[in-house]
Structures are given as structure tokens and as C-alpha cells.
Amino acid sequence: MALDLQMPVLVVDDYKTMIRIIRNLLKQLGFEDIDDAADGTEALEKMKQRRYGLVISDWNMEPMTGYELLKQVRADGSLSKTPFIMVTAESKTENVIAAKKAGVNNYIVKPFNAQTLKGKIEAVFSD
């Protein structure tokens, strides 16, 4: 799958500031169509209405976590192929393994920098 800067990107985080930070970083990287959701439930609703080229999600959110969102996305035939990057402060080994088993495409530990985000996005689309 090729990286297309025109594709819509969905940023999922319950912390508005983090959405704003990721949105600005994505704009710096050249992405223009950036949408956001405050938790997994809202993200899933949006994903059923629109086909996103990439989802960048936090893990710890209420009521639906990013981990639950990832599992639901992978279980849904029409959404299962959507590239999914987890961006989270959950940095225990079991979290990384659980996310990988659930089908995450990449995993970024907070705090992160623009270079890490760029590198992980590029890695997802070069696989």
C-alpha cells in the first residue's frame, strides 16, 4: 500500500491537546485531510461512515479504549485492512504484545517526536 498524503486520517484521543499536536505534526508531514474522535466508540461510528486511509489511536480512553477499537476494526470485514497505529503512554511489554496480536501496524510510545511519527507512518505504508 502506497503512502498517499491526500488520504483521510483519523486521530483518536480523549485529550484534545494531543489531537491538536498530532494534527499539527501530520500537517507538517503534508497530510491535509485530518479528522478526529474522542474515543473508540466515536471513532468506530466515523469509520463506518467514511473510509480512512490511516487510524492513529491512543490506548487509554473511555468508554471504548484504543485496544478495543483495534480489535473491533480487525473483526469488521469492511474495516479490517485499515492501517492502525497505536500512540500511547501504555509502555508495558504486555501492552505491545497484546496490540501486535490484535493486529496493530505500529506502536508509538508517548512522549514521541515528529521524526518517530513520520518514521512509523512510512514503515506502515512500506510494508
Added chain:
Amino acid sequence: MAAMSKDNVARVIDFLQENKNRGGDVSLSDVMHLAEVMSGSMHEVLTKIQPAVTEELTAIAREITRMKQEITDLRADDMKTSRIPEAGRELDAIVEATEDATNTIMEAAEEIMSADASDPQAYQDFVSGKMITIFEACTFQDITGQRISKVVSTLNFIDERVSAFVDKLRLPEGAGIPAEETEEERRKRELILHGPQHAGEGVSQSDVDAMLAEAQSEIDKLFD
């Protein structure tokens, strides 16, 4: 163990035998008489066990008095009405201050990013002004540091009082009943919610990258 004497048992049996053929015709005075016989028969028993009961009750009363003093020393009312709510207000203020500062800094950064750079002098003045705004916003750190110190002091106060209280309860090792898992704890366990780790406790980004690569190579082997 103390028991009724043979004489007292005999008195009760005599009374019951004298009245067994009355076909339910029992007066109040009969009942009172039986009660008198019964209480008289128990007198000896009560006399023997009273000192032991009194001693036990005195010990319990002493323990209750001690516990009341320990609870007073705990100053639970002070914690509940003053210290904990005050710590909550401090934390709310910290969240508000950091949020305000972050918004101010981000707004300044966004304005710099989108500023027109065609006039170098105007652009430089604009950026310098925004930099001052960012420096000013960073002063929040001093105040939040002081607020956090107050919260830490409250936590230490509670820790000292509760620890002293638990020590004075003289609970034997392992006496605590294992707490039942709450709904919130179950959610955290099932959804692997640990929250941010302290420095050195979690895995680094390079560890994550290595783990993902390793996991991927294990998966790839399945298709070889």
C-alpha cells in the same frame, strides 16, 4: 463449666410434676412461680460465671476506649472535610494551569507556522512577540510545582496517620480479607490499562520496535 445443682434440678422437676395434670389450666401466679424456681436454680450458675464475664466485658470496654482514641488520633474528619478536598482543588488547579499554558503555547506555535514570512522584518518581530508569549506561558511550572508540593504533603499526612492507625490495630500478618475486584479494576486488568510508566519502568520506543520486528518475524516463519 458451671451447672445447676441436683437440689435445683429436683425443685424444677417437682414443680413440673405437681402441675402436669392440670390440662392447660395455668394461672399467672403459676408462671411467676415457675420463673422464680428457674431463676433460683440458675443463681449458682450465674454466680460462678459472672467474674469471667465481667473480666471479658471490661477488656472489651478497654479495647473500645483505646480504638476510639486511635480513631480520634487519625483525624479522619480533618482529612475528609479539609485536607483531601483541598488536595483535589490543588490538582484541579494544576490541570487547569497546564491546559491553559499548553493552549497558549500551541496557539503561538500555530500562528508562527502559518505566519506570512514575505516581509523578513515583520516576520521576525512577529516571531519574537510570540516567543515572549511562550516564555510567559511557561511560568505555570513554578506555580504548579508549589501546588504539587502541597498535594504531596497531604498524601504524606494521610500516609502517616493511616499507617500509625493500622499499626495500633495490632492486626496479625495476613489478617486482611482479600478485597473483591471492583468493576474499575476488572476493566483495567482486561483492557491492560496501566497508565504512563515512570522512567525506566516501561519499554522504550526502540524496545517496542525490536519487539514488533521479533513478533513479525515469528509470524513470517509460519508462512515459510
